[in-house]
Amino acid sequence: MQTWWGRQHWDSGATLGWQLADLQLAITRLEQEWQIRIQQPLHISEDRHDWQALAPAATDQISDGELRRHVGATTQEYMQLLPKLADRPVVVRPAHQLFIAPQVSVTLYISTPVWLVFCSDDTSNPLLDLPVTRPSDSWFGPNTRQGELCYATRVVGRLHLQELTQHPFRAVTPVRIYNGGDQPFPLQRLAVPVQFLPLHVSEAGRLWTPTLNVYCDASNEHAEIRMANRVDHAAGPTTLLSPPRTPLGSGNLVRALDMLFASRANGL
Known part of the structure; x- marks a missing residue:
């Protein structure tokens, strides 16, 4: 069974991306920072239900989207995407x-x-929480x-x-x-x-x-x-x-x- 959520591995400097309906998401792991780029149209259709993991070249196209930076002492190599009500x-x-x-x-x-939640195994403090x-x-x-x-x-x-x-x-x-x-x-x-x-x-x-x-x-x-x-x-x-x-x-x-x-x- 293939799903859009689950635990993911990031090497330092790596970017993973997804297209979920009208939402495009690119997440980059640095040594002390997570960079999250979000691109979503103003008017979102409830009728679109397709999704895919993006190839590295495709994540470069999300550079014009909103950028959120989360800085800490270090970053974890394993994080997860989860659905939430x-x-x-x-x-x-x-x-x-x-x-x-x-x-x-x-x-x-x-x-x-x-909603889509991006978090560590501790789900109580997500770095991202937004509707698909x-x-x-x-x-x-x-x-x-x-x-x-x-x-x-x-x-x-x-x-x-x-x-x-x-x-x-x-x-x-x-x-x-x-x-x-x-x-x-x-x-x-x-x-x-x-x-x-x-x-x-x-x-x-x-x-x-x-x-x-x-x-x-x-x-x-x-x-x-x-x-x-x-x-x-x-x-x-x-x-x-x-x-x-x-x-x-x-x-x-x-x-x-x-x-x-x-x-x-x-x-x-």
């Missing part, structure tokens, strides 16, 4: 507006973009004073996993929603709190998160949200790639639940 919730719509019948649960398969394909900003809340700045994606949620195309820069999050009320529950869009989720990879190379289980009703008086302790069985065996950006403590559970359907009050 977004640093904010991602707003997703179902393909069509859904009404979940009373006492019924449905699973919506969500696909969200991932940056989604647009979106305000999500019941009004302009209450809510949160999120990301929006044009890729819609699906009721069937096979309808969600596998892409190298996107991760699947199953959201299982149970309507415990006595009225149909309208689902028009939701903000998936991906910053609280770990990222796994399946043997087929697909990126996954654990399932989010949401219990709700029309009044939201007894609503709750829980993260499953394993990845959905449809993924098969998986390996942990990245821990969550933010631990999912009890306070964050409340915040995540408040945000999940925050705009429903206004029918947005």
